[in-house]
Amino acid sequence: MKKIYRWGMPKIYIALILLIIVTAIGVLGFRFFSDYSWVDALYMTVITLSTVGFGEVQPLDDNAKLFTVFLISTSVAIFAYSVSVITEYIVSKNDPKRLQYRKTQKMIHHIENHIIIIGYGRNGKQAAAKLLAYNKPFIIIEKDEAVIERYQNENLFFLKGNATEDEVLIEAGIKRAACLICTLPEDADNLFIVLSARQINKGLKIISRASQDTSYKKIRLAGADNVIMPDRIGGDHMASLVVVPDLIEFLDNLSIVGKRSINIEEISFEDMFDDKIERTILDIDMRSRTGCTIIGYKSPEGEYIVNPEANTLLKPSSKIVVLGRPEQINLLNKEFDI
Secondary structure (H helix, E strand, O other): OOOOOOOOOOHHHHHHHHHHHHHHHHHHHHHHHHOOOHHHHHHHHHHHHHOOOOOOOOOOOHHHHHHHHHHHHHHHHHHHHHHHHHHHHHHHOOOHHHHHHHHHHHHHHHOOOOEEEEOOOHHHHHHHHHHHHOOOOEEEEEOOHHHHHHHOOOOOOEEEOOOOOHHHHHHOOOOOOOEEEEOOOOHHHHHHHHHHHHHHOOOOEEEEEOOOHHHHHHHHHHOOOEEEOHHHHHHHHHHHHHHOHHHHHHHHHHOOOOOOOOOEEEEEHHHHOOOOOOEEHHHHOHHHHHOOEEEEEEOOOOOEEEOOOOOOEEOOOOEEEEEOOHHHHHHHHHHOOO
């Protein structure tokens, strides 16, 4: 979570280096000026730096006293700084917020082709639940710390920050991301984020929410690939339940979230085959091999075909949509090693 606890050339390293340097100076100084043994020189250096007030190993001559004055005057601040930094570091190792932040940062640095969800409100939660069901990697940018603290133990990765700032988007790995889902309630915020995201990553797929009809075209022009209006979808859905209730309930059952209940899948040509050899739907014989039915086909050019014919040619970069019971979907994944 972004409360930037940055250790940059980390302060702990700087403190340790300074402590080692001043200790080495003290040991060599006492060894040279007082002819102490290495152990006695180290002992004198430590009690001098820590100002504990123990007596000298043996009386000091004037040169050794002057060196001790120099060592005290130059090292007290360094020693105090080092102790405070080391103490802070040790305490921070057990700070849950810092541990969660480091865990999130480690994940972000290694992740690619992930999804970034902006906001964890009602729409953000729905998007996260769906992505979890399909095992898709994602990170959530949320500026409300109370929301983060409430949900951070639910196997979710949060980055605390305002997504309207480019630095936050970059920290979330937007340059390596595959998709951005913008779910904020304010259209102006969504518009600004879409515009910024498109400038940072030209190939990013961007899906944004819109509340007002007037915002739809603006967000599309800003660079969004898809703009969703939840209120319009909700009203249309309710009306459809009156007009064709059984059909809508059937379609609703196809989109149930949950690993064991998923019964509709989108599969790319590359997921099924390692080669570039074209095949027809009849050739792959999916129905008899898995029980699943191909109900849709998307060509490499983006053309959609509903209920494609058996002689439809599957080409590289194309996709198919299959329908089946959960056990049939699992069998399909095993059969084609997906």
